[in-house]
Amino acid sequence: MAGSVQTQLPAEINDLRYHQHPDFFRLVLTLTRIREYSAAELSQPDRLYLDIFQARLNPSLQGKTLKFDSPCVRELRLAQRNPTTVRITFELKTGTKEKEKIYYLKNPDRLVIDIYHRRDLLAVAKPGGLAEPPVATGGRPTGNTAGNQPPQAASPTASGYSLVRQLGLGVRKIALDPGHGGTDPGCLSQSGLKEKEVALDLAKKLKSILETQGGFEVFLTRETDVTLPLEKRTKLANDRQADLFISIHLNASPRKARTGVETFYLNFSPDPAVNELAARENASSSKNIREMRQIIDKIVRNTRYEESRALAEKIHHQLLGHLKQQFGPRDDLGVKGGPFWVLIGSDMPSVLVEVSHLSNSKEEEALKTDFYREAIATGLFRGIIEYVKSLGKGS
Ligand SMILES: [Zn+2]
Secondary structure (H helix, E strand, O other): OOOOOOOOOOEEEEEEEEEEOOOEEEEEEEEOOOOOEEEEEEOOOOEEEEEEEOEEEOHHHOOOEEEOOOOOEEEEEEEEEEOOEEEEEEEEOOOOEEEEEEEEEOOOOEEEEEEEEOHHHHHHOOOOOOOOOOEEEOOOOOEOOHHHOOOOOOOHHHHOOOHHHHOOOOOOEEEEEEOOEOOEOOOEOOOOOEHHHHHHHHHHHHHHHHHHHHOOEEEEOOOOOOOOOHHHHHHHHHHOOOOEEEEEEEEOOOOOOOOOEEEEEEOOOOOHHHHHHHHHHOOOOOOOHHHHHHHHHHHOOOHHHHHHHHHHHHHHHHHHHHHHHHHOOOOEEEEEEEOOHHHOOOOOOEEEEEEEEOOOHHHHHHHOOHHHHHHHHHHHHHHHHHHHHHOOOOO
16 A cells, blocks of 8 residues: 655745756755655646645745746746645746756755756857846845856756766666565466566566677576565665666556556655555565655755666667567556665666556566567667667766
8 A cells, every 4th residue: 555645844935046057947946845846747838837745935936927038938937826735837938948857955955947948949049147137026036046056966967977977987787676576476467477477587588688789797686586675686786886777577557458668766756656556566665655755855866866767768768669669559657756665775777667567468468478578678678778878978
């Protein structure tokens, strides 16, 4: 059973700063406490919004609207959406956003939102500042000093990527973690196929491809059907100084029609379905979701978070694409943050991938065949290769 989000004292958002950098627009919100958030996009007009949970706007920021003439951001709105949720909405110029980075900084607690505009728009951008002074409608005057702060160790934009990426060292050693094992079978299919057995076979197949076709050094956290605590899996990867950690799982959903791939990196999740899945995958740990949240809170504020997400995205799209191409349509369940114990405490980019569904009769049948399992291993291999290729190109 999933742990429910506990009632917490609301954090107050009591200051905001912004600055147009050459490549991105930065908004910095100062909060009294770090809080969970959820970001999403809307179109017509293009908008990016953030809901910050268990949070309250300082009265001086209530209903505030700021207008900008920046390469991407047209307008910023702050609103108390309901008594416990603050919504920050960026209205964007159509088709100009390349990506966004959202992360926390400490001392004081700040939530940073960097919105990158498309590079081919650089020609029309005026780097180094806002083209026009922003027009504040109501509220107190706002600062404009976020861009003048010294580099922060926790900021992915300030510190760049890991040493491996910075030095262009690439990836040499890969840890593969077949989910479950021993007394923990994982999920079971209707006909009795066990997640722990399929995951182990997939890991062995992937190891073989990575070694022969990729020239990597690969090891499995377990080679046989043994019980292995989640914490030990990451410790093994750390001790052996793996450059990547990939935990392989099979999905099960009460919605029997659901198929496809779902890929995770470590983060909070506001999604009850994700927390339920995490609770199931975490079942062999004695810790609970609430304890995890405190740890995750510390962990998401480092550069590995960005790298893990990048790895998750590459693996997800390559695996899903390969399975679709070979076996026809299946669901794209997305790349998501999730509170998975096995991803906590690793020193390297780490992901957990639910490669297919044991709860779906078609995928279950396919999973009984070597052919389908080889295809999964190939898809995972392609994702890893794509990630490795992306290294060394800097941020
Ligand atoms: Zn599992």
